[in-house]
Amino acid sequence: MLEEEYIDSIFSEFSSLLASMGSPLPSVSAIAEGNNDPYRVLVSTLISLRTKDDVTLSSSERLFRAAPDIGSLARMDPETIAETIKPAGFYKRKGEQLKRIATIIEEEYGSRVPDDMETLLSLPGVGLKTASLVLNLGYGMDAICVDCHVHQIANRLGWVDTKTPEKTEEKLREILPRRFWIPLNELLVRYGQKVCTSVSPFCSLCPEEPRCPKKGVRRHR
Numbered sequence: 001m002l003e004e005e006y007i008d009s010i011f012s013e014f015s016s017l018l019a020s021m022g023s024p025l026p027s028v029s030a031i032a033e034g035n036n037d038p039y040r041v042l043v044s045t046l047i048s049l050r051t052k053d054d055v056t057l058s059s060s061e062r063l064f065r066a067a068p069d070i071g072s073l074a075r076m077d078p079e080t081i082a083e084t085i086k087p088a089g090f091y092k093r094k095g096e097q098l099k100r101i102a103t104i105i106e107e108e109y110g111s112r113v114p115d116d117m118e119t120l121l122s123l124p125g126v127g128l129k130t131a132s133l134v135l136n137l138g139y140g141m142d143a144i145c146v147d148c149h150v151h152q153i154a155n156r157l158g159w160v161d162t163k164t165p166e167k168t169e170e171k172l173r174e175i176l177p178r179r180f181w182i183p184l185n186e187l188l189v190r191y192g193q194k195v196c197t198s199v200s201p202f203c204s205l206c207p208e209e210p211r212c213p214k215k216g217v218r219r220h221r
Contacts, residue, residue, distance in 0.1 A: 001174075001175050001176075001177070002159060002175050002176055002177065004177050004179075007176070007177060007180050010157075010208065011180070011183070011187060013207040013208065014187055014188075014191050014195075014207075015187065017195065017205065017206075017207065018187075018190050018191065018194060018195075021194055021195075023190045023193070023194050024053075024190075025186065025190070026053060026185075026186060026189045026190060026193075027044065027048055027053040027054075027056035027057045027060070028041060028044045028045050028048055028056070028133060028137065029137065029186045030057065031044045031057070031060055032044075032137040032138070036137060036138060036139075036140065037138065038113035038115070038134050038138030038139060039069060039070055039113050039138075040060070040064060040138075041133055041134050041137045041138040042101075042113055042126075042130065042134050042138065043060065043063065043064075043073070043098060044056060044060040045129070045130045045133045045134070046094060046097065046098060046101075046125060046126070046130060047059050047060050047063070047085055047088050047094060049089065049090075049094075049130075050089035050090060051088045051089040055087060055088055056088065059084070059085040059086070059087075059088045059091075060085075062084050062085070063081065063084050063085055066080075066084055067081075067102075069111070070102050070105050070106050070111045070112075070113070071102075071106055071111055073098060073099070073102035074099070074102035074103045074105075074106040076099065076102075077099070078092075078095040078096045078098075078099040079095065080095075081094075081095035081098050081099055082094065082095025082096075083095075085098075093125075094125075097124050097125035100124045101123050101124055101125070101126070104123060104124075105123075113134060113138065115134075115135065115138075115139050115141070116135075117131050117132075117135065117143075120134055120135070128146070128165070128166055128169060129145055129146065129147050129165070131143075132144060132145035132146070132169070132185075133145045133185070136181075136182050136185070137182075140182075142178055142181045142182060143181060143182070144169050144172050144173060144176065144181045144184060144185070145169075145184070145185035146165040146166075146168045146169040146172065146185070147165065147185065147189065148165065148192075148198070149188050149189045149191070149192030149193070149196075150165070150168065150172075150184065150185055150188045150189070150192075151164070151165040151168045152192065152196070152198060152216075153188045153191060153192055153196050154168055154172060154188075155168070155215055155216060156196065156201075156212065156213070156214060156215050156216060156217060157208065157212055157213070157215075158212075158213040158215055159171075159172070159175065159176075160172065160175075161215075172184075199219075200219045200220055200221055201217060201220050201221070202220070202221050203217070203220040203221065204220075204221060
């Protein structure tokens with residue numbers, strides 16, 4: 001188990017550095033901030049996959065204006081959804097997925113986004129990251145959302161020694177104190193975008209540099 005005092009220091013150090021750099025919230029967190037609506041979290045997370053944050057925000061906002069709830073999304077055709085979220089990555093495929101998901105939720109779950117991991121993962125195109133964010137941001141449930149940033153930074157810091165985000169999520173559940181589960185993704189996504197980048201991270205800026213093992217880092221700045 002990781003010591004709470006140590007994780008508290010990580011959160012404090014990383015948050016302070018990000019604040020000084022003017023780092024914005026990740027797109028899905030920004031969308032959820034004023035309205036923790038599971039529908040908006042689910043849809044924006046699906047749009048965000050392989051898509052830059054600014055495009056995710058604008059695409060999601062356009063879609064929510066056209067379809068403010070599951071029922072209205074289910075009534076849209078896939079082509080219209082795709083054109084609305086364009087230029088999000090793979091917008092045509094996402095248009096089809098969002099239509100199918102909305103139809104399933106409307107017909108099988110009374111237009112309410114499911115609040116359990118197993119059911120969420122059964123929806124077309126919904127993976128562990130998306131399901132975890134829905135539970136985390138949408139329902140306020142303790143869930144660890146592991147994307148590429150969380151997976152990479154947790155390994156670099158030596159918290160885990162894993163090959164996939166799925167294994168990282170499993171291991172973090174065992175070693176990370178529960179009160180850090182929900183805010184972990186938001187913090188490490190921002191940190192991965194600004195400091196601990198995938199290629200040549202800015203180790204010289206990082207307050208953890210003296211004790212970080214830098215696992216897997218070949219070149220840094």
